[in-house]
Amino acid sequence: MRIPSTISHAVQQMQEWLKALCDSGGYAGEAEALAVLRAVLHQLRDRLTPQEAVDLAAQLPLIVRGVYYDGWKPSKTPERMRSQDEFLAGVSAKLAPHPIGAEAATRDVFALLAQTIDSGEIADVINQLPASIKELWPEGMRIWAAKRGVA
Helix, strand or coil: CCCCHHHHHHHHHHHHHHHHHHHHHCCCCHHHHHHHHHHHHHHHHHHCCHHHHHHHHCCCCHHHHHHHHCCCCHHHCCCCCCCHHHHHHHHHHHHCCCCCCHHHHHHHHHHHHHHHCCHHHHHHHHCCCCHHHHCCCCHHHHHHHHHHHCC
């Protein structure tokens, strides 16, 4: 049986994302990079309004989107994470048992999102976050989001 090209392309995109994370974060391999991607995406998703979470998901590659939606309970979002410490504690809990630093993992995934997702969508995401959590995004994207968020 031949694998449909849509599925082959989705697998290739997922491998590219995991490789990018391995390269930027020095993770031990694809399994560790996947744990990082999942933990940070879930923490971010749960901090966004359901509509913004869906808008971000629409920009993600097919398999990444599946990882993102896995276990989501929209009726319980957005969670009230007001500080960077709260956000990173959630990432750390989601990373267990992997001994990976939550701040570095978050910065790696946010940088990957900033490089691969439409900048307007990333600005919308950033503008939903408290200032201390915004600080985890690449500086150029934070500045652009701030300018875009001024009406």
